[in-house]
Amino acid sequence: MQSTMMSGQRPAAFSGSKARLDKAVRPAKLARVLVPTVRAVVAGATEAEVDGRALRRSLNQTGRYVRQPRNDPISQQKMDEHGVGYSTSGLVAQMRTQGNLWKEGEITVKLAKAYGYCWGVERAVRMAYEARQAHPDKKLFVTNEIIHNPEVNQRLKEMDIEIVEAEGDQKDYSKIGTGDVVIFPAFGATVQELSDFKNRGVQMVDTTCPWVAKVWNSVDTHTRRSFTSVIHGKYSHEETVATASFASNYVIVKDMKEAQYLCDFILNGGSREEFLTKFAKAVSKGFDPDTMLSRVGLANQTTMLKDETEQIGKLLEKTMMQKYGPEKLNEHFLLMETICDATQERQDALYEIVADPEIDFMVVVGGFNSSNTSHLQEIAEHKGVPSFWVDSAARIDVEKNTILHKLAHGELRETTNWLTPGKAVTIGITSGASTPDRAVEEVLHKVFKIYNPDFSGIAPKDCGPVVTPDEEH
Template sequence: MPSGLQARPSRQAQPRPVAATTAESAEQLLERASSTSVREEKQRFDGRAFRRALVKGGNYVRNPIQDAESLALMEAHGVGYSTTGLVAQMREQGNVWRHKDVTVKLAQAYGYCWGVERAVQMAYEAKKAYPGRMLHVTNEIIHNPAVNQRMKEMDINIIEDKGQGKDFGVVKEGDVVILPAFGASVQEMKLLSERKVQIVDTTCPWVSKVWNAVDNQARKNHTSVIHGKYSHEETIATASFATTYLIVRDLAEAQYVCDYILKGGDRAEFLEKFKNAISQGFDPDLDLERVGLANQTTMLRDETLALGKMLEKTMMQKYGPGDLSQHYMVMDTICDATQERQDAVYQMTADELAAEDKLDMMIVVGGFNSSNTSHLQEIPELKGLPSYWVNSAACIDVDSNKITHKLAHGELVETEKWLPHGPLTIGITSGASTPDRSLEDVLDRVFRIKDPAFAGVAPKQVALPKAPAH
């Protein structure tokens, strides 16, 4: 998303995006958008209308069908909720499990969120619903290595960006293309519509809510200030639905932006600093007159709220409280599931806990490229509590008592003798893209290190109904 240096007219002089009529097809929208310059397309293309046209086009599915065979296969593959294993049994015992001198406490909110479970379920249902057709997914379906490996074993092709962009050349007319839980950019959707493929859209409704927020901001000629990571696929998709945007990663970057709004600054420095995180032709001297807040759904809630307060205060100082509504927009798009998992870790690691309730360490399970998991790791790390973020049980070597784990800000390290002798209380949680089986496999290795005679936890002998969301 490199920046250009083209000057822009004032925001008030810009026309609003032209809305499509309800009868306008996706193909007509594409033809209309492609007939304009890049600059004009940004101003006129109506992403919301395009999505509505896709829904009406006949080759688009966006809801699961609750197919019993698909749900049973998810259970068998270990990519759904546990209904018979250790995690299921822990839920029945107050989220606690004890084996000899090891006590494990499971966070009250952990693992698969509704949107992630929905995405995986829809992928399994698509495999059954379209026999004999080539299936693709436009990125990892979710950020979990075990789940994505299952996709590959089911002959679902994952179109990954390996540094040179995604290759959609393998996608042919009549193929089935799954959009992952993080969503896909409007450019990708347009391409797929042109290819006349069957689209299975598993985009989390919370992500779609953010898209609606930036669409509303664009309609009112506000720049979308997106709290997120500019290289994250969810943020890339969100930015593609915005007319003008600026992506800020943290409070330090937000403060830089606020200072520029209030005091001005070096325009060239600003453009260089955010060169990968701004819309084409972005001009900080014009495009920061009106701003709206949006967010990557997996960012820390408190940081997003603080960032929003900073922007609100800045626009109030700049333009006065009477004109605030003309210069600042905000809509609550923070994902409940992300926040619940963060709150559960804060609860487990609270300073005021009684001595007998305190943890000796935390284990965080989730994909190493998972943003929401990184924030779960960040909480105990900042408190100084030993915490080990692993993406699978393969990170733990039972024979040597060695663990390969990641720190919250990206460093991959190895720690030897990480499990001490003697009594131990361990807290465990997992990111929103992590199936229960991943936790069970990790705990199995923990118990085998502490007790070489450990023979595993026998699953319950019960029927396999779909477990309730947790």
């Protein structure tokens, strides 16, 4: 993969770089008794298989299950105050009314046509705020980060909503008791978690993104028709962990390289031991590659690159036709449309903006553990456009003119003199689907401040409510 700092294909208003380790992003160790997240997630849990579809339907019958926002005005007011919703009066809102363009002195900013909060993410944050408003005197827990944004998750902690964080593949739910409120994040929760919390008598608030639930329906169909699910995703990602829990048999492939290995095995066979070693953490319990790959269905982590998911689907289709013949394809390969529109739109918009010859460099804003944001950075790098990925404005030091940013493959790098005050520059900017508008505004404010020390902010202007493309689908 090409490094952003190695690209010399476009003029850029920065120079110099050095790498350093960001100790702040290392997870703190938990002083708890830890148990596996996927199997015995809470005390009394069992490893018995559960019918995922039937379980999800049964949750509605408990009287303790909420899966729709209430659109509570008090919660909306708090979200606006905390800057965890859509901007309706700030810089981003004003850019929307001006063709996603802003000029500030020598700086021209072009905002991608599709960026930031998707409907499913905003919905999850809204439901968490509404849960606190509805249960002011109860203990509230989230089974993981509500979304992959550090500032949003910090706001929840400040509202006394505890995020149950994992260390490795282990998590402790022992402090959650009957009557407490448990929030399932936008990424969803595993079948085992849903079953265990149903039986524990807790109030459940399910903020799972409907697009993720759509993938679960696909995997459930694979299971019911005795197909093995091939999941395009990252085996340790919360969403993929949840999706895999709905499948009886599955194998997770992270990219085309692993998909090609899988297809070669389907066509030609190979070493069973080598296969199981390669996918040791990415297959279902008791998986047998010699017998479980004759019927496969494709599913995906919703935040993966759309093009790669499509390529993997075509590769699997070609493989099964070659092995079993075109006339028997439907007996051996099952494909259902599960690519998230929001992810696709943000990726398409990024491809468009990096093709703009006026752009000097990109700024990508989003959580460092956000998969969909990492793919936005990856697109910019692949296209040879210098790009800086930050999770918040705190990564920019105005006085020193430095930026601590991440590359798509994970390296954290500090770049000095990344801006050149006095030299005109055109900046492209986008943000991941878990990034509120205020995070983008705060980044741009610091950029403007480096160019003009007297910059004091953008006066608010009411731009009306936001209608997202996702809500129209």
